[in-house]
């Protein structure tokens with residue numbers, strides 16, 4: 037990028053050129069050039085509309101549209117020279133257009149302002165990004181459903197307080213992750229509705245004196261609606277904040293899943309292994325295989341949370357309508373988009389490379405008195421009040437623990453010493469399979485329920 041003197045797009049009232057550092061400091065072209073495609077789309081629609089309402093002649097409009105197409109080709113070919121002196125993507129493209137097609141290029145900006153233009157560009161850009169993110173999210177959900185189905189019978193300890201609580205299946209655990217991600221998908225779908233509203237026509241802030249047809253422009257750009265109020269249209273960034281909030285929750289979910297993977301592939305748990313392609317070694321300890329991908333995903337959550345706070349703070353206290361502050365919306369937004377897309381991609385690629393160590397999970401599940409609740413429920417079915425049953429089982433567990441046994445390993449006589457209602461059939465509920473199969477309702481961990489839930493989840497995709 038090279039520099040030039042006074043910015044000719046607005047230089048008319050100025051006597052002195054912009055300070056060189058101020059020019060650099062206030063420019064956004066370094067980061068907003070990534071929206072060039074949407075800037076051109078918006079301009080093509082605007083020029084088409086201006087001809088329809090006879091603000092431009094057909095020839096003028098056609099010349100502008102053809103010129104914009106050439107600018108696009110130049111950018112795509114990597115031959116476009118972005119100039120800091122031209123401040124942003126909008127003025128860079130407009131200047132090049134005018135260089136190419138002559139003075140008629142200057143007519144493109146009739147009836148609009150960079151204020152409604154930039155708001156339109158961000159929305160068009162974000163709309164496409166949301167669609168791409170949804171595809172990655174769905175690919176991840178599908179991979180998790182596949183894993184859940186494969187491991188629908190695999191028993192593992194379920195935890196509360198990270199202490200063994202009750203047995204669950206690994207498939208059930210995977211479907212819990214799936215539910216989080218389905219909510220994320222829903223949030224993005226909802227956010228997209230408010231992104232997909234067209235600011236164009238608001239011009240600088242008050243609308244324009246030209247007889248524009250906003251409905252036509254909106255239709256050409258596939259917007260679902262047009263912004264009702266011009267002041268709001270140029271100043272609103274709620275949609276970007278909303279997207280970032282949805283992104284922060286996606287990262288929060290990926291971070292939680294990542295933390296579990298990190299725990300599970302430690303030597304202490306040894307529940308799963310992650311494929312070599314997703315791990316790294318240590319330069320000093322030859323035995324190490326580190327779960328870098330989930331660790332990094334956990335870490336990247338921080339920057340997306342930070343971006344959310346940046347955008348909220350950016351908007352707080354801003355008077356209507358457009359303020360230059362709003363230029364600061366782009367870098368946090370773009371960073372969140374990039375982070376979310378990369379994170380979802382790597383997680384979706386990694387899930388099929390997770391292998392499950394079912395023997396270790398079973399062993400862990402049979403160690404922590406995971407079926408104690410089942411014994412209590414059994415006593416209740418034999419007529420004992422739950423609170424009393426809880427007490428009985430507590431004593432049973434304490435005794436088993438002293439003997440270094442699981443409750444299922446105590447003899448019938450030993451069990452009967454705690455409660456006379458216990459009979460031979462108690463062992464059916466004390467096994468891990470018995471405990472799993474007993475939780476046989478929608479949302480429960482019984483393998484047949486996990487299979488049914490996986491099937492329903494697939495239909496929701």
Ligand code: ARG
Pocket residue numbers: 064068123124150151154360362363364
């Ligand atoms: N680069 C600016 C932004 O990102 C474009 C709009 C500038 N408008 C203005 N009146 N300075 O917000």
